[in-house]
Amino acid sequence: MTTTNSGFALKLIDDPEAGFAERLQRLSKPMPSPKPGHVLIKMLASPVNPSDLVYLRGQYGLPPKDNTFAGFEGCGLVVDANAGLYGKWLKGKRVAVAAQPGIDGVWAQYACTLASYCLPVRDDIDDAQAATLIVNPCTVVCLLDRAKALGAKAVVINAAASQVGKGLIRYAQRLNIKTIATVRSETNLNVVRNLGATHALLTTDQDFSMQLKAAVEATGATVLLDAVAEKETPRVLKQMPQGSTAILYGRLEETHDPLGGHFSVADVIFRDIRIEGFWLARTIKNMPIWRVIQMNRRVQQLFAEGIFHTDIRGQYGFDSFLPALEHYAEHKSDGKVILRPWD
Numbered sequence: 594m595t596t597t598n599s600g601f602a603l604k605l606i607d608d609p610e611a612g613f614a615e616r617l618q619r620l621s622k623p624m625p626s627p628k629p630g631h632v633l634i635k636m637l638a639s640p641v642n643p644s645d646l647v648y649l650r651g652q653y654g655l656p657p658k659d660n661t662f663a664g665f666e667g668c669g670l671v672v673d674a675n676a677g678l679y680g681k682w683l684k685g686k687r688v689a690v691a692a693q694p695g696i697d698g699v700w701a702q703y704a705c706t707l708a709s710y711c712l713p714v715r716d717d718i719d720d721a722q723a724a725t726l727i728v729n730p731c732t733v734v735c736l737l738d739r740a741k742a743l744g745a746k747a748v749v750i751n752a753a754a755s756q757v758g759k760g761l762i763r764y765a766q767r768l769n770i771k772t773i774a775t776v777r778s779e780t781n782l783n784v785v786r787n788l789g790a791t792h793a794l795l796t797t798d799q800d801f802s803m804q805l806k807a808a809v810e811a812t813g814a815t816v817l818l819d820a821v822a823e824k825e826t827p828r829v830l831k832q833m834p835q836g837s838t839a840i841l842y843g844r845l846e847e848t849h850d851p852l853g854g855h856f857s858v859a860d861v862i863f864r865d866i867r868i869e870g871f872w873l874a875r876t877i878k879n880m881p882i883w884r885v886i887q888m889n890r891r892v893q894q895l896f897a898e899g900i901f902h903t904d905i906r907g908q909y910g911f912d913s914f915l916p917a918l919e920h921y922a923e924h925k926s927d928g929k930v931i932l933r934p935w936d
């Protein structure tokens with residue numbers, strides 16, 4: 594094994610206009626050794642997600658730290674463990690891995706994280722798919738579990754051609770929940786139609802609000818799964834019935850406003866509209882480990898059945914990664930960009 598560990602680390606820049614590639618630097622650090630409760634993973638593949646970009650910009654739920662490796666999730670081989678019986682059992686296994694908040698991320702050749710943040714992966718899921726197994730698919734499962742708990746028979750999904758959106762449309766069908774999928778381009782309108790969304794709507798249509806109202810009335814949608822935020826949240830909620838709930842889980846609408854978000858106070862007071870947040874990191878942290886393992890099994894089964902599948906634009910070694918990351922930031926619908934640190 595080498596003695597150094599190479600990867601992409603954060604470079605803090607006080608310029609809101611700086612590009613993402615400018616916020617990253619190639620860095621070699623000494624090989625980490627796992628602290629108690631941790632494992633060492635040889636990283637095989639790791640995606641770029643919107644949360645990575647928001648983190649690089651300093652707008653995420655965790656403060657960015659200079660010189661720490663970026664990257665929140667990936668897939669790798671457990672090569673060393675300092676985590677009791679579970680750690681021993683993990684050693685030699687291929688796992689989907691989440692970075693531990695506040696320490697180094699996974700855009701590197703090796704990463705240390707908590708053993709409980711590693712989930713063994715079935716052989717029929719390849720490295721690139723396995724690398725995308727935690728953040729988006731687990732979010733889909735949690736969001737639809739919550740929608741069901743709220744009694745939803747139908748949901749509105751915005752940015753519906755995202756990987757989360759596609760997973761929501763496919764998994765909602767399995768659960769007999771109707772979907773109103775909204776997108777902002779004709780191309781994506783066809784994508785969500787072909788996936789089987791009950792209603793597919795274009796947010797740029799002049800009569801979008803009327804179309805949405807008709808779809809909401811036809812399906813009885815009472816939950817909005819909102820990854821766009823800003824003015825989109827009140828615009829959609831205006832067309833939904835009294836007592837509806839918006840679950841905000843993303844902020845794709847770019848803004849330099851550190852607070853962000855808009856909602857109608859009158860809707861909240863007089864129409865009992867509720868707004869709640871969802872953050873997978875918090876949800877998983879509060880789950881007992883047996884429930885995390887149970888959810889992981891369910892997610893992998895859904896991958897095997899084709900309900901979950903991540904569209905991948907390409908896989909890149911260190912030298913070609915940054916231009917690919919910049920492309921993803923501008924053209925997210927082209928599919929995920931995967932870092933392969935050994936290519």
Ligand SMILES: NC(=O)c1ccc[n+]([C@@H]2O[C@H](COP(=O)([O-])OP(=O)(O)OC[C@H]3O[C@@H](n4cnc5c(N)ncnc54)[C@H](OP(=O)(O)O)[C@@H]3O)[C@@H](O)[C@H]2O)c1
Pocket residue numbers: 642643644728729732751752753754755756757758777778781820821841842843844845846847871872873874924925926
């Ligand atoms: N809270 C959590 O724990 C959690 C967990 C997982 C994911 N998320 C969030 O889920 C969202 C989707 O993630 P993903 O990885 O599935 O995304 P993705 O596959 O990278 O796709 C992003 C999609 O959003 C669309 N989009 C971008 N900006 C938009 C805007 N301003 N208005 C409407 N549509 C827009 C893009 O379509 P165009 O072709 O129109 O650009 C693209 O289809 C992100 O906000 C992410 O942060 C949150």
